[in-house]
Amino acid sequence: MQIPFVDLQAQYQALKTELDAAVLRVMGQCNFILGKEVADFEQAFAEYVGAPYAVGVASGLDALKLALEALGIGSGDEVIVPAHTFIASALAVSAVGARPVLVDVDEASFNLDPALIEAAITPRTKAIMPVHLYGQPADLSPLLDIAQRHGLRVVEDASQAHGARYQGRRVGGFGDAGCFSFYPGKNLGAYGDAGGLVTNDAGLAERVRYLRNYGQEVKYKHVVKGYNLRLDTMQAAILSVKLRHLDDWNARRAAHAAAYTHALEGVGDLRLPRVVTGDHVFHLYVIRTKHRDALQAHLTERGVATVIHYPVPIHLQAAYADLGYRRGSFPVTERLADEILSLPIYAELTAEQQAHVINAVKSFFA
Known part of the structure; x- marks a missing residue:
């Protein structure tokens, strides 16, 4: 799949x-x-x-x-x-x-x-x-x-x-x-x-x-x-x-996020997104693991598309070298850049598709 x-x-x-x-x-x-x-x-x-x-x-x-x-x-x-x-x-x-x-950002909410x-x-x-x-x-x-x-x-x-x-x-x-x-x-x-x-x-x-x-x-x-x-x-x-359909789509995204969290809680070293402030509409479902690159490769082999949002922080981009920041300037941001991975989440994601993603993630940590 x-x-x-x-x-x-x-x-x-x-x-x-x-x-x-x-x-x-x-x-x-x-x-x-x-x-x-x-x-x-x-x-x-x-x-x-x-x-x-x-x-x-x-x-x-x-x-x-x-x-x-x-x-x-x-x-x-x-x-x-x-x-x-x-x-x-x-x-x-x-x-x-x-x-x-x-x-720098808050570690719980990003x-x-x-x-x-x-x-x-x-x-x-x-x-x-x-x-x-x-x-x-x-x-x-x-x-x-x-x-x-x-x-x-x-x-x-x-x-x-x-x-x-x-x-x-x-x-x-x-x-x-x-x-x-x-x-x-x-x-x-x-x-x-x-x-x-x-x-x-x-x-x-x-x-x-x-x-x-x-x-x-x-x-x-x-x-x-x-x-x-x-x-x-x-x-x-x-x-x-x-x-006219946005609220329904957001509700479906939230349901998908809840299903991911329920199924992946306690799996390996995964750190799952938390709703910290207000109502999260889950434009992205972003997990953390110290094995991010290997997990991403594993999911790719199993047909699951993922994205890293964002792999290179702004302060380490060549375009912003003039700001004078260095590696270590923003430790939380730098940890996130090394560990985060976004799983597929959209309103039309089917239960079968989501089950495939969940099983693929679990099989990596098995």
Whole structure:
């Protein structure tokens, strides 16, 4: 049996009639740039998250970048970012001319450790960027308290946490802005690159709308120097269809995660993901073992696709050698990079497929 890491074909077949109709509607209208479907999706997604405003953009990285720029963060400023995250979190900071200041993560949640934040704050610090990694909400209460006491902005990177809740509210609406990627493999994914942000700040939403569309207030009236970073109408139509199914998909992911945990508890030296804060939506199911590379090879031989998220930490990437960090700078992050492995998890994963994955993992440790 071959188990893909993500099966987008299965998802498409389940929604084929709805998705085909949405795409054909856009084709028939030929309104491909900022068409009605973009505004419709923005309204629906804002209501879903529980924020008054949402703005669709071209990718999750663009959402982070435009949020920072709209908040006035730029050259000479610093933004605190978790050391263990996808590099896009740091790249957004660099894109506006600021410096990402990395902080190690909590070993239980893999998210930014609030206890380490204040030691990283300097007079140049302007914002904190918590990442709701793998679908688990970051511990926002102490983080927001620190931000308030130091006069800092908070930009949530919720690119892997569509629908996750913290203290009963969906993530994305706690900070100055919440940024999402709609990359195809996400819990809510488009059929190409796409992203968006939500905010409670009308002025910030307006600035991002200008920035994403050449800085235009109205056509040919440019009030700021902007970009071409718009959410495509076709992708917005697809996302509107998928949004209606997101809660069901997240519930199925949580059920798959529970089944993995029940079956693999106590197997070998495995350390399994724990729900530490809020409602985890399991964009990824990430296990830890000191035998990670051998286990991955074993699973590959048995037809199980796995991925390492992420094998090389940001501070050890050549692109960020200029930050001056060295091996040993972030011990938790470095341990995770050596031990983590993501197992297949998606809403359409069948019981038979999951049993095959579980048996393959167990056979390695037998």
